[in-house]
Amino acid sequence: MVDKLQSLGFLKDLIQKREVLLRKKEFYNDKVIKERFLIMENKEKNRLANKRLVSYRKSLANINKELLELRREINAKKTRTFKIQDGEQYHGFIEKGADK
Structure with a gap:
């Protein structure tokens, strides 16, 4: 139980x-x-603006x-479930390796 909570x-x-990275x-x-x-708008400041743009693009990369690494790590921890019970469909996620 403690392991599941962790x-x-x-x-x-x-x-x-992931949410913090999406905001960034x-x-x-x-x-x-x-x-x-x-x-x-400002051809004179073009060089400095291009430097900042390169910096921002590096940060985005x-x-x-x-984000890709986190998505892979999150997806490794959970798996999509689908079941029909009493004629109704249920969708959700469960941890991999958890009791079904």
């Missing part, structure tokens, strides 16, 4: 970490859009990589 806590932590991804996507407009 697994659920670990899964919850992974999901929270949205933040950097907004920054990329703003920098593109800045580049179009790292975040996407972490």
Whole structure:
């Protein structure tokens, strides 16, 4: 029982970490859009804006990589279930290796 609770806590932590990364991804996507407009409007500041854009894109690439790793880790911990009971369909997730 304690092991199951620890697994659920670990899964919850992974999901929270994923949500934080998704917020960061949205933040950097907004920054990329703003920098593109800045580049179009201000040709003089083009070089500096391009440097920032490269930095933001690197941050986005790292975040996407972490999100992919987290998604794989989360999916390794749970499996999709489907059952029909009393004529009704039930969908959900259970931990892999848990008693069915």
